[in-house]
Amino acid sequence: IEDTEKHCWFADPDPAPGETVAWSGPACNGALAKGEGELVWTRDGKVFERDAGIYDNGMLAGQGSIQFEDGAKYVGLFPGDGVLTLPDGQRFAAISVKEIAGWSIEQDPRRIAPLP
Numbered sequence: 001i002e003d004t005e006k007h008c009w010f011a012d013p014d015p016a017p018g019e020t021v022a023w024s025g026p027a028c029n030g031a032l033a034k035g036e037g038e039l040v041w042t043r044d045g046k047v048f049e050r051d052a053g054i055y056d057n058g059m060l061a062g063q064g065s066i067q068f069e070d071g072a073k074y075v076g077l078f079p080g081d082g083v084l085t086l087p088d089g090q091r092f093a094a095i096s097v098k099e100i101a102g103w104s105i106e107q108d109p110r111r112i113a114p115l116p
Contacts, residue, residue, distance in 0.1 A: 008033040011059045018044040032058035091115040
């Protein structure tokens with residue numbers, strides 16, 4: 001998917017109808033996003049996700065965060081270990097797993113109990 005103002009491309013080969021992105025990082029001149037910034041995802045004009053951190057090849061790489069529409073937030077490594085905070089404040093060990101079109105955030109099976 002492309003940020004049409006900064007001409008940066010991001011890993012999402014099949015965007016949903018009405019889905020757009022806005023990138024706060026450096027301009028890309030038609031290339032994949034690289035550098036530090038925040039990517040704001042909207043669908044039909046409504047923000048549903050905010051991804052912040054270091055980007056490489058149009059994807060988060062290294063330390064970063066994803067804020068979800070429901071208020072849940074993952075902070076950690078891409079790929080790797082992090083913490084998922086649920087909307088009610090519960091915190092769990094989590095991992096980010098690289099998928100074809102981005103990242104999935106999963107509870108870390110090595111540490112099931114909530115974090116303090």
